[in-house]
Amino acid sequence: GLNRETIPKHVAVIMDGNRRWAKNKGLEPMLGHEAGVRSLVKLLPLCRNWGIKVLTVYAFSTENWIRPKVEVDFLMNLFEKILKEELDSFMRQEIRISVIGDSKKLLRSLQKCIAKVTETTRRNSGCHLIMAVNYSGRTDIVHACRRISNKVKDGLIQPEDIDERLITNELETKCTEFPYPDLLIRTSGELRLSNFLLWQLAYTELYFDESFWPDFGEKEFVQALHSFQRRQRRFGGQND
Numbered sequence: 148g149l150n151r152e153t154i155p156k157h158v159a160v161i162m163d164g165n166r167r168w169a170k171n172k173g174l175e176p177m178l179g180h181e182a183g184v185r186s187l188v189k190l191l192p193l194c195r196n197w198g199i200k201v202l203t204v205y206a207f208s209t210e211n212w213i214r215p216k217v218e219v220d221f222l223m224n225l226f227e228k229i230l231k232e233e234l235d236s237f238m239r240q241e242i243r244i245s246v247i248g249d250s251k252k253l254l255r256s257l258q259k260c261i262a263k264v265t266e267t268t269r270r271n272s273g274c275h276l277i278m279a280v281n282y283s284g285r286t287d288i289v290h291a292c293r294r295i296s297n298k299v300k301d302g303l304i305q306p307e308d309i310d311e312r313l314i315t316n317e318l319e320t321k322c323t324e325f326p327y328p329d330l331l332i333r334t335s336g337e338l339r340l341s342n343f344l345l346w347q348l349a350y351t352e353l354y355f356d357e358s359f360w361p362d363f364g365e366k367e368f369v370q371a372l373h374s375f376q377r378r379q380r381r382f383g384g385q386n387d
């Protein structure tokens with residue numbers, strides 16, 4: 148079984164393989180996205196039971212905009228539908244929802260929905276789900292640099308005050324007490340970070356699963372957690 152003491156506090160997930168999953172079943176790509184979101188919702192109670200405090204998921208990247216408009220619109224409407232449908236369940240499970248990424252490009256109705264869900268769940272202390280929507284790890288760092296530079300220009304801080312903690316607190320994931328993911332899971336066999344969290348993943352254990360995201364359920368999640376618990380994390384220490 149899983150050892151509760153070494154459960155990762157912050158897990159990041161790149162949910163990949165929705166369309167291949169659908170294709171394998173002779174289904175429309177959209178049904179793959181639908182199944183993918185259901186898969187995510189089903190994992191939340193498990194995170195809560197295991198004591199995972201933060202789950203950051205890559206729900207839509209800046210590169211995903213080049214997809215057919217019908218698919219992008221479907222995904223945007225799907226996010227809004229799920230947030231509305233699951234809000235009561237999130238409240239019952241004490242799940243906090245935050246969204247990171249550039250929300251200005253999102254549909255107005257989705258922006259309003261995100262603001263409402265973020266505010267409604269803000270004080271929940273069960274598990275914190277951070278959805279990266281139109282997120283770019285590099286843009287996150289660029290924006291943090293701009294904010295820090297303005298603070299120096301305004302005389303609020305000196306250049307020598309800039310350290311790792313200060314930068315971490317300027318990133319969009321500042322909203323969590325566990326800013327660095329302990330474990331990153333990417334499904335569908337792809338072996339890359341795709342401009343997800345970059346600064347935050349410096350010492351994160353990476354776990355890759357061949358299964359397509361909609362097939363990533365409790366069994367696969369437990370396997371990933373077991374793999375994590377078997378690893379000896381050195382953080383650059385003894386004979387790295």
Ligand SMILES: CC(C)CCOP(=O)(O)OP(=O)(O)O
Nearest residue numbers: 162163164165166167206207
């Ligand atoms: C938007 C994102 C969560 C979708 C992940 O699945 P995908 O559409 O990249 O699916 P494929 O990698 O199979 O094309």
Ligand SMILES: [Mg+2]
Nearest residue numbers: 163164165335
């Ligand atoms: Mg993909």
